Amino acid sequence: MLKKMKAILIVPLFVLLVGLPVHAEPTPNTDQHKQVVKLTKQQKAELTKLHLDILTKKKQLIMKYVEYGVLPKEKGDKILERLNEHYQEIKEHGSDMHWGKMHHHHQSHHQHNE
Numbered sequence: 001m002l003k004k005m006k007a008i009l010i011v012p013l014f015v016l017l018v019g020l021p022v023h024a025e026p027t028p029n030t031d032q033h034k035q036v037v038k039l040t041k042q043q044k045a046e047l048t049k050l051h052l053d054i055l056t057k058k059k060q061l062i063m064k065y066v067e068y069g070v071l072p073k074e075k076g077d078k079i080l081e082r083l084n085e086h087y088q089e090i091k092e093h094g095s096d097m098h099w100g101k102m103h104h105h106h107q108s109h110h111q112h113n114e
Contacts, residue, residue: 048095055087 039047059080066076 044094044096048090051090051095052087055083055090059083059087 062071062076062079062083065071066073071079
């Protein structure tokens with residue numbers, strides 16, 4: 001009898017909670033949410049060094065994928081070419097990131113049969 005009563009109370013509550021639509025308010029894109037940060041030369045240099053270190057590691061990773069046969073050499077070469085271009089840009093211009101203007105790639109990262 002007690003189990004039946006719990007079920008009678010729990011089932012409608014569960015249906016009510018699961019069935020309620022969820023509305024999230026969009027974040028307004030106003031100037032008050034933008035924050036201008038001025039970095040020192042030392043901070044910029046440190047960020048540039050980190051970016052270059054990351055790119056170096058990415059290049060090593062791609063070379064290992066090619067070596068182990070995970071990536072075909074042609075695809076690895078294309079990736080390395082893009083990484084080298086990015087590496088040169090950072091060396092020449094520093095690591096000024098434009099976080100609000102980042103581009104998203106619309107292709108799947110899991111495409112292995114290209």
